[in-house]
Amino acid sequence: MTHAAVAPDGLACADRGGDARRSSRGAYAALALGAVLFVFTIWYQVYGDTRRERQAWSDPFLQSHRQWRLRTAFVFLVWSILAGFCAPFGFGALIFAPVWLWFVYRVAKGMILFRMGRVI
Numbered sequence: 001m002t003h004a005a006v007a008p009d010g011l012a013c014a015d016r017g018g019d020a021r022r023s024s025r026g027a028y029a030a031l032a033l034g035a036v037l038f039v040f041t042i043w044y045q046v047y048g049d050t051r052r053e054r055q056a057w058s059d060p061f062l063q064s065h066r067q068w069r070l071r072t073a074f075v076f077l078v079w080s081i082l083a084g085f086c087a088p089f090g091f092g093a094l095i096f097a098p099v100w101l102w103f104v105y106r107v108a109k110g111m112i113l114f115r116m117g118r119v120i
Contacts (some may be wrong), residue, residue, distance in 0.1 A: 039080070046073045064119045065110060068077040
């Protein structure tokens with residue numbers, strides 16, 4: 001006679017495995033969707049910054065922030081692509097984590113300096 005292990009909530013452990021797999025698949029799908037949308041928003045920002053009219057960026061203050069955003073987005077995307085290529089080898093996260101922290105720092109610093117009205 002075989003007995004299935006029963007968890008404290010009364011569900012058999014075999015039943016929990018299927019639920020856990022489904023929820024982890026959903027989490028991975030949400031993570032992948034978030035990463036794709038994140039990259040698309042960066043590309044949209046780069047597209048918007050490069051397609052504006054020249055007279056809209058004649059102000060040196062706005063021009064410096066435009067260049068700040070473009071450099072930040074370009075460096076982040078290059079390093080993210082490198083991390084994506086390294087992911088199958090197991091050390092992609094070691095590259096992506098510091099690059100992502102650097103990106104958040106650059107965005108926050110740019111927002112603060114923009115609010116203060118300082119040229120970068």
